[in-house]
Amino acid sequence: MKRVASLRVLALLLVLTGAVSACATGTDAVVQGGTFEFVTPGGKTEIFYDPPSERGTIGNISGPDLMVDGKTTSLSDFAGQPVVVNLWGQWCGPCRGEADDLETVFENTKDLGVAFLGINVRDPQRDKAQDFVTDNHVSYPSVWDPSMRTLTALGGKFPTSVIPSTLVLDREHRVAAVFLKALLAEDLQPVVERVAREQ
Template identity: 35%
Template structure:
C-alpha cells in the first residue's frame, strides 16, 4: 500500500497527474472483478438481484459530458445521441471478461439499432489505439468507442452515482440523457436485454 503514496514535495502539475493516474488505476485494480455497488441518498437506485442497479425515472441524474476521439480517430459526443437510448460499455482489450461479453454486445447492438438504441464503448487502459481497433475488428464490434487510455472520462461521473467501478461496467442512459441503470462486470445477452428493453419501452 505504501507504494501508492506520492512523495511529499511535488509540484502542482505532477500532483494533478498523479491524482488522475491513481484514480484511473483504482479501476484497473478492480478490473475484471465485481466492484462494490455502493450508493448514496442522492442516487436512490435499486440493486437488482440480477446485478443490475436501476433508478426510477423521477430520480435519474444527467450523464456527465462524455466526448473525445474514438479509437478510429473520429470525434464523438454522447450528448449528440440525446433522444436515443444509449448503452455505454467500459472495456479494455486486455480484459478477459470484456472479451467474453463482446459477442453479446455486438448481437444486441445490431438487433436494437432500429429501435432507437445507440451503443457506445469507452475503451480504457489500452496504451495504443491499435490495440482497441484490433479487438473491435476481431469481435466485430459494430459501434464506436471513445478512446480513454487514462480513464479520465470515467472520473466525470459523480461520486455516489451509478458510476463505473470496475472494468467492464455497462451504463444505460435514457432518451433524456439521464443515467437509468448500471451493471458491474460482464453481461450475458439476456442480462443486457434486461437493461435495454425497459428503456426502449419507455415513453
C-alpha cells in the same frame, strides 16, 4: 532472495487479478439536483433507478474516436436516444467474454433507436484496442480514453476499478441502470428494451 522474488510475483498477480476481473461490487447512486452521483460500492452488481423522474443525468462523455483518427465521439451525438455506455479494455478477459453479447443487443435494439457507446480505458496502445474491436466485430463507436479522463462525466465517484461496467441511459440520458459485471445478452436486452419503450 528467491522468496522475495516469489512474493513480488504473487503480489503482482493479485493486483492484476483485481484489476482485470469483474469481481467488484456496487451499491447505489443518489440523485442530487438531477445529477447522477455514485456512492461507494457495497455488494450489488445490478442497480436500477426508477421511476424515471428520480434518475440523475451524467455529464457529456466526449473524446477521441478509437477507430477514426481526428474524430471526436460524444454522448451528445445521440441526443434523444437511449444509450448503452460500456467501459471496456482489450486487456480485460470479461470484456472479451461479453463483446459478442453487447453486439447482439446492439443489433437487436437498433430499430428501437438505441445507441451504444464504448469507452476504451487503460489501453495506452491504441492499435491493440483497435484490434479488439476488429476481432470481436464491434460495430458501435468507442471513445479512446487510456487515462480515463472521460469518466469525470460520471461525477468522479463511479467505481472505475470495475471493468467492464455498463450504464443504460434513457432518452434524456438519465441513468436507468448500472451493471458492474460482464453481461450476457439475456441480462441486458430486456432492460434496454424497457428503457427504450418508456414514454
